[in-house]
Amino acid sequence: MYDQFKTRAEGVSAEVHRFDTKNVALDFIHRFLKEEGIADSENAYALWADCPFLEGIDRKALQNETAGLKFEVSRELADKARFGISQMQWALADTGTLAQDSSAIEQRLVSSLPTIHIALVPTSGLLPDMPTLLTKTNPNDCGYLAMITGPSRTADIERVLTIGVHGPDRLIIVFVDELGGAS
């Protein structure tokens, strides 16, 4: 399922990575942010929304290591953030789609306002398709189910595909086996 997901997601311009442990994934994110020029200034900092991945991680230490990494999320901060980091619960193999219970507004702010969205996904969250996702979710306890397939796009001017309109122009997907075991 992972291979199918990767093919589909890359087909819509997402970037897909997979790591076995949280530590390796963290190294990757750290390196990625540095390479992309993270800094503690407008349009250069990163917002990381609370998520299971962060459990047991020393956020202070991370912040000391990476200037410009923030864990508090607000509209105003999200608007001027270059990076948004969140954890998505599921990945649909047949369309390369990520899915999340986004009832908490912070989850939506970091995945829609910044220009780069880094999405962590437990590899065990891979599902074959949307019908399966719908059997796993119940609107009664999920007020806002969000699905994301690739970065924001438009073809409204002369049908020319252009990436990044109102949402992120890059979607970096990071599968972590350790977050829920390999599937």
Next chain:
Amino acid sequence: MSNEFKESIHKAVNNANLTGALGKFSEAYKVNRAKAYEGIDFEELRGRIAELKSYAASHLDELSELFARNATERGAKVFRTSDPAKVREYILKVAQDNNVKTVVKSKSMATEEIHLNQYLEKAGIIVGETDLGEWIIQLAGQTPSHMVMPAIHMTKEEVSDLFSKEIDERLTSDIPRLVKVARDRLRPSFLQADMGISGGNIAVAETGSIVLMTNEGNARLVTSLPKIHIALVGIEKLIEKYADVATILKALPRSATAQLLTSYVSIITGPTPNPDGSMKDLHIILMDNRRSEMAADPKFKQALQCIRCASCLNVCPVFRLVGGHVFGQVYTGGIGTILTAWFDELKKSEDIQGLCIQCGACKDVCPGKIDIPDLIMEIRRRLVKEQGLPLLQKTIYSVVNNRHLFHGILRAASIAGKPFTSGKFVRHLPMFLADLTDGRSLPAIASEPFRDRFKKIKQPKLMEKAAFYAGCLIDFAYPEMGEALVKVLNKAGIEVVFPQDQTCCGAPARYNGAYEVAAGNAIDNIKALLAEEVKYVISACPTCTVALDHEFISTFESLEQTEWIPKAKELAAKTVDFSTLVKKLVDEGRLSLKDGQKLGKITYHDSCHLKRTLKVSEQPRELLGKAGYEVTEMFECDMCCGMGGSYSMKLPEISGPILKRKLHNIRETGAPLVAMDCPGCVMQIRGGLDQDGADIKVRHTVELLAEQLKD
């Protein structure tokens, strides 16, 4: 057709930007759509969609009630109304009660339908569209030209002019830069807006959820950033079950833009927290606006199976020439014609229904399995019933309905037309065919119609008999096709009878909404064709075949003339088109074509009725291949040639360019010969190539096969 309407067509077809953009898109769409549906059983999928949507259409009240209950329980405020005015008032009241100054919108056709923006703006509220295409047309002061791609008619230069004015900075037409400008310009609007207004792609009754899809991500912002969210949903968007969301989402993006899924899908159930910790003020408006009436209409109920993908626009040979603005301000294209007739008024559809050439391309791709051409015909029928036929048409049909008079005139025309005959073509035809000469030459009326020539054909006496239904074109313009048919069938051991009382199949009348006339034709033909016991009734004109096979029955049904239906069914059971019967005869070994012939390249044009109503496309190709032709496919081989019977007379400015495209595709194959199974297409394409001066022969399959029979 009103002059104003004619004028708008004229403007559209002469707008190179528009026809260029739409043409390019429609060509790419066909290929991309097929790719998006790879590995999916489309018929099975649309069967399920049609079923679940049809169920919903039959239970609109029940599902609205259930939706309202569930959504309310989850904390949403649900407002149900049938009246667009009440929708506008409700939204304004919510806005005023909350001191709303600015509104951001994500794309919603329902809000276009009720002209919401103008209403709110009049009340002093600033309304900003956020879908890029919608924003562009809002800046330009225009209306959407396409349901999914509202600004498809505009060029990047026009957009850059608009944006330059908006931000007061001279921009180039670099598209990524223009998109960035839109992002930067609209971001503050999202953040400042007091209210977000969206539509709803789906409303789920059992959970009270609404589903929103966008590619740009604007619906996520519209539903997340402002403290108030109002979703305006037409009740035709209701479905019963949550699980069925996946069924519709499997088809909607694939059919709309050939995507596997849109970038963003949100399923919203009840209010969620705002960034400041308060709860969202969520209002959902379920709007009827004549949808229940539509559901109660046995014919039009199926139009509620529409999922608003607009694929009927994308495949339409007419839409890609004229674009959406010709259709009016809101809903466009095939389904738009139907929705306008209902949501606006029947009268409003009077002109636009005439744009449909009845090629059936939309019906083939509709994920809701809606017979759009048939519903447009029904609109025509009801318009004629309400307003009567125009005098000229009335005169024509009173002639067509009197076989002796009609045939008498056609015979007279063969003489009267003589002085104008140039080779096989005439430049001017008498009477009602007078306007027919724009862009292509027309056949001369044969000096001796097939019905007279038939009497001179010497046939062997054979046990098996087939009645030949010639149709007007073969009878009076192309009798040689009829002679070829007799030759082929005789070779297979079938004797052909020609009932002399057969007359026009009624298609011209039917396609103009004159069902009473069509029914008169049907009765005359049933009597004539069932008079003698025959095994088959064969026709070499697909339009006539469809009339005999399907439309006699449905015409009687529409008029509730039940007494003739059993006879019509008897006739339908015997009716067969030329290629299907001949393929069967060849397969049974009753007919053989010459062996080892090398006849060179040929290309085949699929006629609309043959391919899409009778589902015949492989048979003629196989037969031509067996005869020794090397069949080379042309681009868009099954795209309409623009003939459409009297369509080419009424709308030559549309028929002409459609033909031109067809001729181009034929020429591109490099084949010196093009075959087809329809004398109407022969007339159109042969006439076009004649005026074009191209050295490409146009033949009916029957003629080509008759030349290659094994002795």
